Amino acid sequence: MKTGAKGPDLLRENVGVLKSRMGAFFPGSHVIFRGHDLHTELKDMDWVELYMFGITGRRFSRAQLRLLHSLWTYTSYPDVRLWNNRVAALAGSVRSTGNLGVAAALAVSEASIYGRGIDMRAIDFLLRTRKCLAEGANLEMCIREELDTHRSIAGYGRPLINGDERNQHLLALNKELGLGEGPYLKLAFEIEQFLFEGRLRMKMNYGGLAAALVADLGFSPRDYYLFSFPAFLAGMQPCLIEASEHPEGTLYPISCSDILYEGRPRRPWRRKGRTDEEQT
The missing domain is CATH 1.10.230.10 (Cytochrome P450-Terp, domain 2)
Known part of the structure; x- marks a missing residue:
């Protein structure tokens, strides 16, 4: 929706108004997905086909869809050493939920060098x-x-x-x-x-x-x-599952002696308003 209004006027134009060219849910009746009935007109689409239709509004040939499938398949590596898989696995190791762990792993997949x-x-x-x-x-x-x-x-x-x-x-x-x-x-x-x-x-x-x-x-x-959002997804689930099947917290444990610390030496903690003598 294009409008010349700005600031409060722009907000005022949209009070109580929700317009979408993408779709809408009509409870108990039907769902519109980019102008088509999801459960009748688009019911035979596979998930990737629907996903790409949602992004681009375009239909792709079977050959093109097969290629798009493979772009995901060929880069789903279940290797816990990979930076994003490690997040999913650590979540499993500390008994976080699968959704939280994988969501975090997908978030770090935005990496500027590898993602x-x-x-x-x-x-x-x-x-x-x-x-x-x-x-x-x-x-x-x-x-x-x-x-x-x-x-x-x-x-x-x-x-x-x-x-x-x-x-x-x-x-x-x-x-x-x-x-x-x-x-x-x-x-x-x-x-x-x-x-x-x-x-x-x-x-x-x-x-x-x-x-x-x-x-x-x-x-x-x-x-x-x-x-590309789900490109690494299929490799993340095995990492999370395997880590969750091992004893809690045993994935990549680090000994204190392995940490090279070059900061300030050990020092006492001071409670606000108290002297050193009072602390001891």
């Missing part, structure tokens, strides 16, 4: 670079500018190993589904070739490949961000 933050940078870089190339820039200029700004190229390189075990499987599936090589996927490979043949020797990681594939599906950065 949603780098995903957003990856798709944004691809979108900006293709636009710059269309306006006459060359690829080297785009990459140099990105490196000058961020000192890295989102979607390329990996701290542990220069390569990504997921890429070959995702590319094989993309080929099997007949989805082809769109302009952003081609661009992603051109960037990889430039980086790998240069002094950086970096290969494309899963973040770069996934960003290229969804950009070719017409995703905006916000579409991609919202789509």
